[in-house]
Amino acid sequence: MxxxxxxxxxxxxxxxxxxxxxxxxxxxxxxxxxxxxxxxxxxxxxxxxxxxxxxxxxxxxxxxxxxxxxxxxxxxxxxxxxxxxxxxxxxxxxxxxxxxxxxxxxxxxxxxxxxxxxxxxxxxxxxxxxxxxxxxxxxxxxxxxxxxxxxYGIEIVEKPELGKKPLWLEEKSIIQTKTRTGYECLKQQKSDNIKKDEYRNFLFAVKEKIVNFRKDELGDSVSTDEYIELYADTKLYRDEFLHLLKYSLYVSEAHKIIASVMEEICVEIKSKGGYEGEVMRTLLHEIFIYVIAYYLKNKNYDALSYTLSKTYFVGRCGDAEVGSFDVFYDNNESLDRAVSQKDDKNYYSGTASYWINNINIEVCNKNEFVFADIFCHNASLFIENYTRMWFWFPITYIYDRTEYRNSLFRQFAIRLKSNEHLQEAAKMMGYSDTESFKKKYIEIERKMKEGIIKEYRYNSAFETAPVICQYVKSEELGIRN
Missing domain, CATH: 3.40.50.10140 (Toll/interleukin-1 receptor homology (TIR) domain)
Structure with a gap:
């Protein structure tokens, strides 16, 4: 340096x-x-x-x-x-x-x-x-x-520390062959209703594993290694869920079933205590980002719009608690500390580092996962149905910085100058027409300039979580074919 x-x-x-x-x-x-x-x-x-x-x-x-x-x-x-x-x-x-x-x-x-x-x-x-x-x-x-x-001799873009070899390089699938083979029936020619029932049953089976997850040998306190191992034990459920996510291509309106099952998981683990409850809520957070990444990757705009605009009912025993997609958000300080201590690194987020290091490349790569997380942040700004006072904080956004000029989010934002892409973005955000989206865009742009909406960043980070308004002005939206 x-x-x-x-x-x-x-x-x-x-x-x-x-x-x-x-x-x-x-x-x-x-x-x-x-x-x-x-x-x-x-x-x-x-x-x-x-x-x-x-x-x-x-x-x-x-x-x-x-x-x-x-x-x-x-x-x-x-x-x-x-x-x-x-x-x-x-x-x-x-x-x-x-x-x-x-x-x-x-x-x-x-x-x-x-x-x-x-x-x-x-x-x-x-x-x-x-x-x-x-x-x-x-x-x-x-x-x-x-x-x-x-x-002043200060590095404009500081070279990141050399990380470790990603674990997924040598990883073999932990999903049983019998389970994988069973899912193949979803590719067969059947009525939509039969396929929906089969798909729901497969997802329900994974849901039951998640909500009933328990590790009996855990004591009142766990070490750093034990906590990380606990979260690692949830990986099988993550990968089973994501493997089923890929079969959504063969099931009509599969995104509605997926959203419903995630909602059910959220309800059942919301008040679950102990370390198991912590890691399950973090797991659901991770799965949700994968779901959005998969829809973005496959340009499934109907699924994106539905999943991000849906109202989720997450109360129990008659409680009418409702929320937007933020119900899937979790802040696991225990995992943050454990990963940082194990690696002897001062990570902005140990959880984000763990996710990136253990990416499921069968569903998306690191860049696509980070893009989805940042997209959720922007969706929380622009979607009308998002009613929380705080916005989705994309804990992985710092992994977008080294590829700034070619980042997927920047490409997405710049393309809003095209009327075609503007229409797609408006649809993703739940708007029926581009004019309504533009009106909201102008409002967000104004609030950011006036400081009403603050920039989101880690306390010691120079980079902020990116927002599309930073790349494209409202008057540039849809100016090209």
């Missing part, structure tokens, strides 16, 4: 253009000064009678200068390539420094203004270098913050 810089000092190289441009450069340099970064800028450092060449050479090669910021625009590119004027002089000084060093971190290209058609202008000797982009107003603040971090 690169060491931090206590007192950054930078030289700014730029092309003299209009007076407005020079004022813009000076304003940028003033902001840096205000953030504790000493700036060497010709507008306030070069006095009448000074040798301009000597000033440039000294500024570029001075060892006390921690970074040289090269502010790029079309004029700078032209002058640098033609070796013209002060920019040409600086290019002759800077380019050998870049070309002759295998690893150079001193010179930082900054896109300051783009061409008439939005193109990025870079001199030939800088073409292959990564850059910061301060040319777009909507991204200026985030890019400026990235740049300041870089100038």
């Amino acid at each position: 690169k060491s931090t810089i206590e007192h950054p000092k930078v030289f700014i190289s730029y092309a003299w253009a209009s007076e407005d441009y020079r004022l813009k450069v000076r304003s940028f340099a003033t902001d840096l000064m205000g953030n504790g970064i000493d700036v060497l800028l010709d507008q306030w450092s070069l006095k009448e009678g000074n040798d301009t060449y000597a000033f440039m050479e000294q500024s570029v090669t001075d060892p006390t200068i921690t970074n040289v910021l090269i502010l790029l625009d079309p004029i700078y590119e032209k002058k640098a390539n033609e070796r013209h004027g002060g920019v040409g002089t600086e290019t002759q000084i800077i380019s050998p420094e870049i070309y002759n060093k295998v690893k150079q971190e001193k010179f930082l290209p900054v896109i300051f203004e783009r061409g008439e058609n939005g193109e990025i202008s870079k001199p030939q000797y800088l073409k292959t270098m990564l850059h910061f982009d301060l040319s777009q107003e909507e991204k200026y603040d985030s890019e400026y913050q990235r740049l300041v971090k870089r100038l």
Whole structure:
């Protein structure tokens, strides 16, 4: 990891253009000064009678200068390539420094203004270098913050710790062959009602195993290893449920049966005491995310809409307690601590780490699971039937950060610019038309800007749980075919 810089000092190289441009450069340099970064800028450092060449050479090669910021625009590119004027002089000084060093971190290209058609202008000797982009107003603040971090020697994206080999690599199925074979009858040509009854009976059998789960040898207190082993013992039930989930393709309206069985499980384990009750509620939370991941993966929008918009009745003995899909949410601090202690890691969530490490790849991969969890967070914001004051917190969202540009959630959000995808998203969220969804979108967008809806994040995390409003503005929704 690169060491931090206590007192950054930078030289700014730029092309003299209009007076407005020079004022813009000076304003940028003033902001840096205000953030504790000493700036060497010709507008306030070069006095009448000074040798301009000597000033440039000294500024570029001075060892006390921690970074040289090269502010790029079309004029700078032209002058640098033609070796013209002060920019040409600086290019002759800077380019050998870049070309002759295998690893150079001193010179930082900054896109300051783009061409008439939005193109990025870079001199030939800088073409292959990564850059910061301060040319777009909507991204200026985030890019400026990235740049300041870089100038202080702070990692912009910290490399994650090396994890362990995932357990599922060498795992064999623990579902009995007889059980798997029995499910095959769902593929046969039968009436819808017969298949529904068979499917419900299969799921009911798994449900009974879950609600009656008990481990007799447990004492009043358990060790870290014992608690993790207890949760690991529920894996068979998870995988049996998920194996049946895959057969939903062959059963009409299977999603209604699945939602009903999950509701029944929730009712029966809601007040179950002891360690078994804790792990069962966490297991149901995990299963629910898998169900949403599977529907997303298979583009089953009817199933998504039904499952996420449904009202769940989870009271017992005549209690009329109702809830949205948040009834499946659980916060297992015991599992969080146990996993963190066992691995000797300070995980944001030991539960999330365990889930990711033990992913059932027959149903979805890690990225699809995380996408589903984040999707639930967004659904809790946008679905009208979601009535809780708190929103679904996606405990796995931190596993989306290393693939930010290609994350499934970001792809989903950006596609809302397409009217086709907008219609699909509106359907998933339970809206009958896109206009109703847009109205809600504008409301959420406004509440986020006004701070009425707060960002969700782990206390010590820089990244927040992503929301589609962060990627697509309301006026961009459905603007393309």
